[in-house]
Amino acid sequence: MKTITAAICIAAKDLKSYFRDRTGMLLGFLLPIILVSVFGLTMSWVFGSEGGMPKSTLWVVDEDQTEKSEFFITQLRSADMIVVRPKPDDEARSQEDLRQEIADGEVHHVLVLSRGFEAAVAAGKTPELIMLRDPGREMEDQVTRISIMQAFMATSEGKMWPQALAGMMDKMGLDDQGVDQIMGLSKGIQATISAFVQSSGGEAEEPKTTEEAKEKSTEGGFDFGSFMTDMVPLTTEDIQPPERPKNLSYILSQNVAGVMVMMLMFGLMACSSMLILERESGALPRLLLAAIPRDSILLGKFFFAVVIGLIQLLILSAYGELVFEVGLFRDPITLIIISFTWVLAATSFGMLIASWAKTTKQAEGLSTILILIMAALGGCWFPIQQGSIPWGAKIVTHSTLTHWAMSTYQGMLWHGFTWSHPKMLVSLGVLWGFTILGSGVAVSFYRKRYVAG
Amino acid sequence: MLQSRVLLDVKELRYSYGERVAVNGASFQIHRGEIFGFLGPNGAGKTTTISCLSGLLGDWKGELLFDGNTFSPSKNIDDRKRLGTVPQELALYEDLTAKENLTFFGRLNALRGSELEQAVQHALQIAELTDRENSRVKEFSGGMKRRLNLAAGTLHKPDLLLLDEPTAGVDPQSRNHIFEALLNLKKNGQTLLYTTHYMEEAEKLCDRIAIINEGEVCGVGTPHELASRAGNADANLEEIFLQLTGRKLRDQ
Numbered sequence: 171m172k173t174i175t176a177a178i179c180i181a182a183k184d185l186k187s188y189f190r191d192r193t194g195m196l197l198g199f200l201l202p203i204i205l206v207s208v209f210g211l212t213m214s215w216v217f218g219s220e221g222g223m224p225k226s227t228l229w230v231v232d233e234d235q236t237e238k239s240e241f242f243i244t245q246l247r248s249a250d251m252i253v254v255r256p257k258p259d260d261e262a263r264s265q266e267d268l269r270q271e272i273a274d275g276e277v278h279h280v281l282v283l284s285r286g287f288e289a290a291v292a293a294g295k296t297p298e299l300i301m302l303r304d305p306g307r308e309m310e311d312q313v314t315r316i317s318i319m320q321a322f323m324a325t326s327e328g329k330m331w332p333q334a335l336a337g338m339m340d341k342m343g344l345d346d347q348g349v350d351q352i353m354g355l356s357k358g359i360q361a362t363i364s365a366f367v368q369s370s371g372g373e374a375e376e377p378k379t380t381e382e383a384k385e386k387s388t389e390g391g392f393d394f395g396s397f398m399t400d401m402v403p404l405t406t407e408d409i410q411p412p413e414r415p416k417n418l419s420y421i422l423s424q425n426v427a428g429v430m431v432m433m434l435m436f437g438l439m440a441c442s443s444m445l446i447l448e449r450e451s452g453a454l455p456r457l458l459l460a461a462i463p464r465d466s467i468l469l470g471k472f473f474f475a476v477v478i479g480l481i482q483l484l485i486l487s488a489y490g491e492l493v494f495e496v497g498l499f500r501d502p503i504t505l506i507i508i509s510f511t512w513v514l515a516a517t518s519f520g521m522l523i524a525s526w527a528k529t530t531k532q533a534e535g536l537s538t539i540l541i542l543i544m545a546a547l548g549g550c551w552f553p554i555q556q557g558s559i560p561w562g563a564k565i566v567t568h569s570t571l572t573h574w575a576m577s578t579y580q581g582m583l584w585h586g587f588t589w590s591h592p593k594m595l596v597s598l599g600v601l602w603g604f605t606i607l608g609s610g611v612a613v614s615f616y617r618k619r620y621v622a623g
Numbered sequence: 624m625l626q627s628r629v630l631l632d633v634k635e636l637r638y639s640y641g642e643r644v645a646v647n648g649a650s651f652q653i654h655r656g657e658i659f660g661f662l663g664p665n666g667a668g669k670t671t672t673i674s675c676l677s678g679l680l681g682d683w684k685g686e687l688l689f690d691g692n693t694f695s696p697s698k699n700i701d702d703r704k705r706l707g708t709v710p711q712e713l714a715l716y717e718d719l720t721a722k723e724n725l726t727f728f729g730r731l732n733a734l735r736g737s738e739l740e741q742a743v744q745h746a747l748q749i750a751e752l753t754d755r756e757n758s759r760v761k762e763f764s765g766g767m768k769r770r771l772n773l774a775a776g777t778l779h780k781p782d783l784l785l786l787d788e789p790t791a792g793v794d795p796q797s798r799n800h801i802f803e804a805l806l807n808l809k810k811n812g813q814t815l816l817y818t819t820h821y822m823e824e825a826e827k828l829c830d831r832i833a834i835i836n837e838g839e840v841c842g843v844g845t846p847h848e849l850a851s852r853a854g855n856a857d858a859n860l861e862e863i864f865l866q867l868t869g870r871k872l873r874d875q
């Protein structure tokens with residue numbers, strides 16, 4: 171108990187000093203906010219605030235030059251996920267020209283409507299569509315294909331649906347029997363297809379039928395199941411998790427969480443080195459010689475960092491909510507629990523470094539490197555959790571603190587989990603485990619380095 | 624029962640930084656109510672000895688008896704309470720005011736409420752900073768900081784005040800302030816250990832002096848006793864000092 175009273179006394183002294191340095195304090199709190207803004211804005215420029223996917227540019231060469239082919243291109247232009255070039259009023263480009271552009275790396279997808287497009291559609295046959303593409307731009311492939319498919323369905327008024335589907339199944343290696351079954355099914359729904367295409371304006375919504383489909387669709391890579399639901403409106407039912415704000419995209423929530431998780435670590439880095447600063451300032455001997463248990467000095471720094479960390483997270487959360495409306499405060503209890511847990515874990519990390527390092531330079535150098543590495547591996551910068559990565563890499567990413575912090579924030583923001591959800595409990599448990607272990611090691615470093623040996 | 628004259632008994636104190644022996648079997652006694660001088664050239668082991676006595680260093684060898692009892696301030700909080708330490712380096716928070724610094728250190732030494740308030744006011748008087756109590760330390764001159772550094776060690780009325788070169792880098796005026804403050808403390812019954820490498824300081828201030836060189840105590844006594852032991856009762860302390868410690872540079 172004496173230790174705690176003394177620690178509070180020391181933390182209060184540090185807080186007084188901290189808030190007295192107005193510029194330093196403002197910088198400490200402003201820097202994360204500036205970074206959140208820059209990250210958030212650039213991300214919303216790149217990914218748009220809704221789609222959660224980058225817009226892909228598709229060049230079109232109309233060699234048919236008929237009413238139908240023009241209608242098809244107009245349909246393509248209305249697709250949400252792609253940008254069609256050339257613009258309506260710009261000059262058309264030749265196939266050869268664009269081939270060269272692909273070879274130069276300037277263009278990645280070119281759709282060629284061969285002569286005879288209108289005739290084929292009128293006859294209910296599959297017209298010849300040629301896709302020229304840069305194989306290095308796989309990422310854009312899916313959205314481009316979906317957009318083409320939808321424009322195509324609109325153009326053929328649904329007549330081409332069974333053939334197109336069969337062709338696709340075949341390509342994907344389905345056996346004849348499977349193809350037949352699906353053909354039978356799809357014939358029945360053919361009639362509603364044109365209605366669907368029109369009502370949705372060629373837009374590809376993210377349909378979710380079951381919980382499982384939802385999780386799959388967030389995992390990126392092309393997923394035939396969700397593609398099917400795109401194309402078959404009858405079985406489509408959008409289940410927007412009721413709690414999740416409409417404008418929250420995965421990328422945005424990932425981003426807000428990522429910056430919060432990473433910035434807290436940076437914010438706390440400065441606080442953690444207070445222990446070293448205390449020594450460098452020369453005042454440490456007086457603390458060591460005072461009538462207090464010596465562990466209370468470390469604990470005081472810990473308390474101080476926790477208070478600053480909580481203030482930082484609160485400001486960041488409030489700002490993130492105000493500007494990006496990601497729904498951080500939907501579930502205050504969960505927010506408090508995960509914020510508190512993350513502050514404790516990040517503080518332990520900071521203390522570990524501070525009690526190990528001999529100088530502030532060492533501490534700042536080492537923690538900058540570790541924080542950047544953990545931020546990258548833990549998914550603060552890129553949605554690593556979305557991709558399927560090899561198990562070896564998984565071990566690496568899962569061994570970062572940031573991974574577990576990200577999964578608590580993403581669990582709350584994206585999946586709408588409360589703190590008591592099993593997945594949340596696991597992540598929270600890992601962070602608490604680290605907190606206990608990390609502080610334990612920090613205490614032993616501290617005793618060795620600071621307390622008379 | 625009469626209290627013993629000896630407050631702190633240091634027996635065969637040894638301390639090494641790795642291979643480097645800094646204190647090599649130093650023995651001396653500090654008497655109640657005196658100013659005990661600890662005189663030695665740079666690198667003699669003065670700071671190291673003080674660090675062992677104060678509890679900053681814990682793994683020394685030898686024996687310390689405080690009031691006749693085994694003394695282990697590095698492990699025992701109650702032992703630490705009996706000491707006040709004025710470190711050689713300034714140990715103050717520049718961002719805090721004089722009063723805030725003193726209040727903080729007072730609190731760490733178990734002072735609370737009106738007792739704390741009184742102790743802080745008294746310490747401000749010792750430092751002669753009462754009218755600057757609300758100024759931040761970073762606005763102070765070197766002399767003012769030294770005075771505050773000294774006063775911070777006296778807050779909890781320790782039985783023994785350890786001073787490690789408290790006049791380093793101050794002008795004669797501030798130095799005189801400090802001397803007066805120390806003599807005042809002594810008048811109120813405070814026991815002091817005063818470390819310096821200035822002969823005239825030791826001569827002027829101290830009741831008894833230990834001369835330390837290369838980690839060993841090579842003479843203890845009143846200035847007069849030291850002089851007669853050196854075989855020249857009229858010699859000043861400087862001559863005795865040089866005779867005992869040799870003339871070459873020590874901290875090489």
Ligand SMILES: Nc1ncnc2c1ncn2[C@@H]1O[C@H](COP(=O)(O)OP(=O)(O)OP(=O)(O)O)[C@@H](O)[C@H]1O
Pocket residue numbers: 640643644645663664665666667668669670671672711820874
């Ligand atoms: N932290 C340390 N690590 C290694 N050696 C040290 C350390 N501190 C002091 N020493 C060495 O121990 C010896 C005694 O040093 P100490 O600081 O006790 O001398 P001092 O009498 O206080 O000198 P000064 O008058 O310069 O303050 C010196 O040789 C010094 O180099």
Ligand SMILES: [Mg+2]
Pocket residue numbers: 669670671711787
């Ligand atoms: Mg010294």
